[in-house]
Amino acid sequence: MPAVQETVERVKRIDVDQYRYGFETLIDSEKAPKGLSEDIVKFISGKKNEPAWMLQWRLEAYRRWLTMTEPTWARVEYPKIDFQDIYYYAAPKPKKTVSSLDEIDPEILKTYEKLGIPLREVAMLEGVEPKPGEEDPARRKIAVDAVFDSVSVATTFKAELKKAGVIFMPISEAIREHPELVQKYLGSVVPTSDNFYATLNSAVFSDGSFVYVPPGVRCPMELSTYFRINERNTGQFERTLIIADKGSYVSYLEGCTAPQRDENQLHAAVVELVALDDAEIKYSTVQNWYPGNSEGKGGIYNFVTKRGDCRGNHSKISWTQVETGSAITWKYPSCILRGDNSSGEFYSIAISNGFQQVDSGTKMIHLGKNTSSRIISKGIAAGKSQNTYRGLVTAHRKATGARNFTACDSLLIGDKCGAHTVPYIEAKNSSATFEHEATTSKISEDVLFYCVQRGLSQEEAVGLVVNGFVKDVLQQLPMEFAVEAQKLISISLEGSVG
Amino acid sequence: MNVALAKTGTGRAVSDLFTSAEGRLPGSPAVIAVRRQAFETYERLGLPHRRLEEWKYTDLRALVGEVLPLAATPDAAALSRAAEAVKAHGFAGARKLVLVDGMFAADLSDVKALASEVSVKTLRETLEKESGDLLATASTDAMISLNAAMATDGVVVSIADGAQLSAPIQIIHIATAASASAFTRSQLRIGNGVRATIIESFVAAGAAAYQVNDAVLVTIGDNADVAHIRLMDDAPDAVNITSEIITVGANTKLNFFNMTTGGAVSRLQGFITLAGEGSELAVNGVNLLKKTEHGDSTLVVDHAVPHCTSREIFRAVIDDRAHSVFQGRIIVRPDAQKTDGKMMTRALLLSDEAEADNKPELEIFADDVSCGHGATAGALDDSLLFYLRARGLPEKDAQALLIQAFVGEAIEQIADDDLREHVIGIAERWLERRS
Secondary structure (H helix, E strand, O other): OHHHHHHHHHHHHOOHHHOOOOOOOOOOEEEOOEOOOHHHHHHHHHHOOOOHHHHHHHHHHHHHHHOOOOOOOOOOOOOOOOOOOOEOOEEEOOOOOOOOHHHOOHHHHHHHHHHOOOOOHHHHHOOOOOOOOOOOOOOOOEEEEEEEOOEEEEEOOHHHHHHHOOEEEEHHHHHHHOHHHHHHHOOOOOOOOOOHHHHHHHHHOOEOEEEEEOOOOEOOOEEEEEEEOOOOOEOEOEEEEEEEOOOOEEEEEEEEEOOOOOOEEEEOOEEEEEEOOOOEEEEEEEEOOOOOOOOOOOEEEEEEEEEEEEOOOOOEEEEEEEEOOOOEEEEOOEEEEOOOOOEEEEEEEEEEOOOOEEEEOOEEEEOOOOOEEEEEEEEEEOOOOEEEEEEEEEEOOOOOOOEEEEEEEEEEOOOOOEEEEEEEEEEOOOOOEEEEEOOOOOOOHHHHHHHHHOOOOHHHHHHHHHHHHHHHHHHOOOHHHHHHHHHHHOOOHHHHOO | OOHHHHEOOOOOEHHHHHHHHHHHOOOOHHHHHHHHHHHHHHHHHOOOOOOOHHHOOOOHHHHOOOOOOEOOOOOHHHHHHHHHHHHHHOOOOOEEEEEEOOEEOHHHOOHHHHHOOOEEEEHHHHHHHOOOHHHOOOOOOHHHHHHHHHOOEOEEEEEOOOOEOOOOEEEEEEEOOOOOEEEEEEEEEEOOOOEEEEEEEEEEOOOOOOEEEEEEEEEEOOOOEEEEEEEEOOOOOOEEEEEEEEEEOOOOEEEEEEEEOOOOEEEEEEEEEEOOOOOEEEEEEEEEEOOOOEEEEEEEEEEOOOOOEEEEEEEEEEOOOOEEEEEEEEEEOOOOOOOEEEEEEEEEEOOOOOEEEEEEEEEEOOOOOEEEEEEEEEOOOHHHHHHHHHOOOOHHHHHHHHHHHHHHHHHOOOOOHHHHHHHHHHHHHHHHHHO
């Protein structure tokens, strides 16, 4: 199988010791004292000038967290985390109040430059906009919210987005400026009591992105957040909240990197998506946290809760993730298909190398009528890594006509790694139609028959059906992200098909 | 652990179960000590519940609540009822070993006919005359520990190397006592080059609301060819938890089949280890469930060595408010290269309130393997139903035909024609009861 051979070669080239983003930026930063207590929660809230209700919300979460224990069901192993040995707040020390990009610490801007993140509005601000007709199609406009350690340092294209009515700002600002929206939706998808790490996040989250797309608006550009952990011994706890109001559309991207360090750092984010009637949210992730060195030392613990709520009828949420980093990944971007005729999608490419451990997958919870979901997961394990797909598909009693298709394929490279598949398929409704396969030769026989009848070989037909869909989504990533994703993976999806 | 765990659902102290039965349990004081230890393990764990990954979908605390006290030793009336059941459920031509309410019934068994080909002992005499080794397993499962503590009897069958059995062996478990538990533990030692068919049947003879906890330890040598068929056809309100721990040698063929057609709560947990290279394993199963029945098939296939093949085909037909669970796991150990493992599970939901939970797992630590699984859940295909109805079949008949075809894929894997017909007969009776 030459395609597989090609994949093998490419993965070998992604050596864990060649982490390109492992540099550290030396800037002054302001940190809260180490450890976690009510005082720290109050400190973070105070730093953000938060209203009283927000502090109350955090404190409730913190008190709840004290009663919880860490989950142990995932197939990941790591020494116990000392939650008192972490800095819960680190911010680049402000020189003065920042009102434009020019005033941001140049070191930070350099960092993002090195990372290749286009905070290019700098150029725009200076009036060097490309002349009409000269616009490079590869340089499409992307609004970026850059989060450095715990704090959002810059958000670009704010004015242009404002014209369209789209709110895109750090969540800390949204709490102050749009409290009614935040209060209505924050915690409505991932409640503060959801799980150990989500609860911890609720108590101590320091920043993140907030997006609100008003009814009927198609967001004029891709929105993007770039997360960077820089400080030593810090945990990063960001919170993202995206609301797509009736009939709106938004595409959102996130990317992550961190310096190379010997200690493990904790990243416990929460992402909440709300799609109302006829709205669509596309959420894409290129996750490239530092994975640790070739001996398995260091790296990020990526314990993330991501959940989308298709609250309205005919709404749609699509998760795309390219996971190559982190020492340990523990995340299950999920869709709650509450609205009738709503649909959820999950496309994932998870690559593990070295001593990385990945336990990732999705949950598709069918509650509304005629809801559909699709899961395409490709796991590639190399080195001494463990790569687990863990997914849940469930249709409740009232979810008549629920439909799911799941295909998860794993590729093992080397004999020291492991690839595991743990699907939970729960049908509580006779009109639910669930198909799950871990091989590629078992797509709907009808579709295959149709293709084969028209002259395609079995393999071509399978490739057409499965990859046609994945490619479709990958192609919708903005060019910068697609290029980065491709560099990171350098794996053709066809490699694991056929 | 809180103190409440030591009590059952009805408030009875769990430890009473063991202390009240202790006097009737066979074995020397040393064996009783082993039992007590096993019971302590059970007491510590309690009935399995949904927070345990392996029992996620079969929460015995909610479904069963408590383990019933040991059944009394069957009297003459019970044995005559059992004799009728043997006639009704015996497979023609098979040599029978009968266990009534957890006690071996020599008079109902074909001990003499078997003696020419195999060695048969009872668990009771083995525990009393030999050792308590049969009570020890590597398992940490609460129900297997409980079985070790409470097993009253069972059969210990040894088939010598090279034996070609002229007739199948059928082990029939018959329940005659209502509202009581039967604990049995058996061992099958199958030598090299053996050709044998083993059937295990679970039936009721007038009993209701009984509980069965059975454990079977099977070792199969090299170059053997074994068919192992299990038929769980319990009373509608019975509870049956069975554990099969099977080790397969090299170049051996094992065809394992289980069909569940009764029981309020039933679970077969099979742990099959392929310990010799070049073996071929087929694990097939059918759950036919209705009313509020709960049927669980949990099958772990462990590829410990290279060059083995495993195939699993599982079908569930679920009517009314029944609940079918399939948990299949294929483990491929680090050195088990060239493993070929496939698993296919399909659930057919006949009612809006039926529930099917599938968990087909792959746990793979070797790279040169070909493993896969598939799972589907859905209703009968409307277009197929329409086709049959358009040709004049009443709806129920059309459904029955499609259901038969659906489960047929699993049943067809039984090689022996007569045995396959026998199994189809049981499935057909289930379908008739349905309509």
